[in-house]
Amino acid sequence: MLGVERRSAPVAPPFPPSRPAAREGACDGAPARRRAAPTIVLLVITGGLLAVLALWWSDTPSVHGLGDYLTGAGRILGLMAGYGVVVLVALMARLPPLERGLGTDRLTRWHAMGGRYVVTIIVAHALLITWGYAVTAHEGLINEAGTLLISYPDVLMATVAGLLLVGIGAVSARAARRHMAYETWYYLHFYTYLAIALAFSHQFADGASFASDLKARIAWAALYLLVAALVVWYRLINPLRNAVRHQFRVVGVRRESADVVSIYIGGRYLDELQAEPGQFFRWRFLSRNLWWSSHPYSLSALPRPDVMRITVKDHGDHSGALGDLPIGTRVVAEGPYGTFIPEQTGRRVLLLAGGVGIPPLRAMFAMLPAPVTLIYRASGPGDVVFGDELEAIARDRGATVHYLLGSRDRLGRDPLTAGQLNHMVPGLHRHDVYVCGPAGMTDSAIAALKAAGVPRKRIHHESFEF
Amino acid sequence: MRRAVLALGGTVAGLILLLSFRSHTAVPAAAGVAPSTATTPTTPATSAAPSTPVPKATKTTGAGTGTGAGGSKVVTGSVISSAYGPSQVAVTLTAGKITKVTILQHTDDGEMSQEIDGPALPKLVSETLTAQSAQIDAVSGASYTSAGYIKSLQSALDKARA
Numbered sequence: 001m002l003g004v005e006r007r008s009a010p011v012a013p014p015f016p017p018s019r020p021a022a023r024e025g026a027c028d029g030a031p032a033r034r035r036a037a038p039t040i041v042l043l044v045i046t047g048g049l050l051a052v053l054a055l056w057w058s059d060t061p062s063v064h065g066l067g068d069y070l071t072g073a074g075r076i077l078g079l080m081a082g083y084g085v086v087v088l089v090a091l092m093a094r095l096p097p098l099e100r101g102l103g104t105d106r107l108t109r110w111h112a113m114g115g116r117y118v119v120t121i122i123v124a125h126a127l128l129i130t131w132g133y134a135v136t137a138h139e140g141l142i143n144e145a146g147t148l149l150i151s152y153p154d155v156l157m158a159t160v161a162g163l164l165l166v167g168i169g170a171v172s173a174r175a176a177r178r179h180m181a182y183e184t185w186y187y188l189h190f191y192t193y194l195a196i197a198l199a200f201s202h203q204f205a206d207g208a209s210f211a212s213d214l215k216a217r218i219a220w221a222a223l224y225l226l227v228a229a230l231v232v233w234y235r236l237i238n239p240l241r242n243a244v245r246h247q248f249r250v251v252g253v254r255r256e257s258a259d260v261v262s263i264y265i266g267g268r269y270l271d272e273l274q275a276e277p278g279q280f281f282r283w284r285f286l287s288r289n290l291w292w293s294s295h296p297y298s299l300s301a302l303p304r305p306d307v308m309r310i311t312v313k314d315h316g317d318h319s320g321a322l323g324d325l326p327i328g329t330r331v332v333a334e335g336p337y338g339t340f341i342p343e344q345t346g347r348r349v350l351l352l353a354g355g356v357g358i359p360p361l362r363a364m365f366a367m368l369p370a371p372v373t374l375i376y377r378a379s380g381p382g383d384v385v386f387g388d389e390l391e392a393i394a395r396d397r398g399a400t401v402h403y404l405l406g407s408r409d410r411l412g413r414d415p416l417t418a419g420q421l422n423h424m425v426p427g428l429h430r431h432d433v434y435v436c437g438p439a440g441m442t443d444s445a446i447a448a449l450k451a452a453g454v455p456r457k458r459i460h461h462e463s464f465e466f
Numbered sequence: 467m468r469r470a471v472l473a474l475g476g477t478v479a480g481l482i483l484l485l486s487f488r489s490h491t492a493v494p495a496a497a498g499v500a501p502s503t504a505t506t507p508t509t510p511a512t513s514a515a516p517s518t519p520v521p522k523a524t525k526t527t528g529a530g531t532g533t534g535a536g537g538s539k540v541v542t543g544s545v546i547s548s549a550y551g552p553s554q555v556a557v558t559l560t561a562g563k564i565t566k567v568t569i570l571q572h573t574d575d576g577e578m579s580q581e582i583d584g585p586a587l588p589k590l591v592s593e594t595l596t597a598q599s600a601q602i603d604a605v606s607g608a609s610y611t612s613a614g615y616i617k618s619l620q621s622a623l624d625k626a627r628a
Contacts, residue, residue: 053484061613063488064604072488073481117473136608212548 035101045087052083055216059209071132075208077125082203082220084118085196090227094234094334103339104280104296105462112172112466119169122162154202161198164191183293200224239284239334246270248331250285251307253323256385259314261323262300264307265331271305273336277363278434281335283310289321296337300359300386302366308333311359311385340434340462342368347432347458350375350425352416352445354437355383361436362386370398373425377416377441379407416445418452429453435461538565543622545571546614553614557622564598567591567619572611586611594619 056076063072091098091111098107134144148155168191170176177185203220204210210217252264265283275281280298284291300311312322342349342364349368351361354377365374374394378384390401402424404415422428433449435442442461449459538560545554551572558566569587586608593602600620604612 057484057488060488060609062604062609063485064609068609069485069489072485076481076484077477113469116470120474121477 034097036097038102038106041098041102048083048087049080052079055079055209055213059213059216067132067136069132070128070135074125074128074130074132077121077128078203078207079209081118081122081125082199083223084114084121085192085199086223086227088114088118089192089196089231093227093231094337095230096234099337100339103462104337105339105464108464108466115172116169119165122165126159126162152202152206154205157198158202161195164195164198168192168195186293239332242273242334243330243332246273246333248333250325250327250329250331252327253325255323256311258382260311260385261314262309262311263322263325264309265333266307268306270303270308273303275299275303275308275336276341277302277367278340278342278360279336279338280360281308281310281333281337284332284334285322285325286330286332287321287325290325294332294334298338298360299336299363301363311362313356338462340436340460342434343432345432347430348372348427350428350431350433352433352435352437352449353377354435354441354445355379356438357436357442358385361434362389364434365390365399366393366397368399371400372397373400373402373431375402375404375421375424377404377437377445380405414444414448416441416448418448421448421452429455432458433460435459439463439465539626540568541622541626542570543618543620543625546617546621548610548614553611553618555615555618555622557619557626559626564595564623567594569615572614587615590615599623 053076056072056079060072060075063069088111091107091114102110130145130148131141133139133148134141137144139147149159150156168189171180171185171188204217210220246267246269248265248267250263251266252262254262254264256262277299280296282294282296284294297310297312299308301309314323340360349364349372351365351368351372351374353361353374358376361374365372374390376384376390384403384405393399394401404420406415408414425431428449429452431454433454435445435449437445442463446459446461450456538558540556540558542556543554545552554569554571556568556570557564558568567590569591572587586605589605590602590612594600600616600623602616604616
């Protein structure tokens, strides 16, 4: 225990990492953890899609005439959508090989893109089936739609499910998300599970590929059950198991600046988590105000076997209440997540932090071998956090810190230019660069780095925009 | 935006490909002949070949023959099962010619089937009488009904000529 009281927690000192930062085949004998390569994941997903299309192919004797074509297209899209939702849920199931191999940010982007596609084909499926049936039965579209909704009971549920998904899709659009609180959007999004449950029965009751094919039904149901089990295990049960094992609790709270606060989370056996600098956890603080929300925050110092630290800016409903967290509050922490981890390449490293992006880079700064440079971009001196720590680390490890202060508006220009970067960091184009900050800053920083001659594959950053 | 256009364009292209490859009657007709005249020009010789392998039918049950009045013979075909119900026909042969086809069972699995079978079956019967064989085209929009009918008809003809 640190034996700290509120507002006087000691600074977590820099210390040598408990394991090498190399990702594969650690020399200390620990087995390399499985990570899924993006190409393999795409191949598996495509393989599943081909199997689904083969199911349609084998169950369709022939296609003859407009009605058949329309219905056939509708059926194919329906099968693809039924498979697609399973893939989408699996991407977000927090499966460790996917998280390690693809990274949370890429998984989120794939899920978002796939989600837009699946909602589109669901709408097309409904329209094509209705139209195809109408043509075959020589009925008008409205009549046929009515017949489908009324005489096939599961179709009504499936239609509700489809409308629900369209609604969730609309609400998840970037334009809509800008206008609502993160928590609101997050909880609305869980209705996708309800939609999937509602739509499931009509696949078996009305799907030509399933109606008389027991093997297909078994395989399909097995797929759904498997992904459901994975979700329950990795998103529900595992975090609780970890909370019980590690006994996470708030052990210290320290205000770093006017609007930034650090939280110290203590526990036991934290080294089992194998958290690396640059990674984040999803934190759920079980206090009265905050138990219902979970937020991702990066570690802002190297984790110790008994304490971890996060540093959060006060903005939004969630972050503001963190400064008042009672000591001893239990925490459910899921992780570690994220692939924003420094690799041991032997090249020099430049860390480029903007405002709120300093925590993961501060963690990296404490363990990267010299010569490492940190450029800290902030609006003003009052916005700089960890000033003392950074100086101490620089002194002890022979690293360099540059501060670039002043907001772009007041300076009238962006100080992060290729020329400025080359001037501050000799041999920049031979560096590995890790960038973290608000979206606008990282975009212009990456552009400047590319202009300065740093190859794209050596610019590392995580983007949670989707 | 570009990715969205690519994804949707690819989907449409894929759908068209898949459907057009299935756009002929893949019904395994008599003598293992290639599909109907609608697509490729099948060689006429094969359609008349009497040496017929047993057509691929799922869950067929036994069927029998019987004699009708006045020298004609009634042969019942096998029951062909499909997702939409069973199909079974009986063929009346008079002096070796098909004079009548009776529908014993047809796919009848809810409202949709009734809408489809209504117009389709008489059409199949009249085509059979014209073609004097099971080498007939499926009826547009009634793939399952046509497939079941044709298979059961073929099995009846095989039994008659066996």
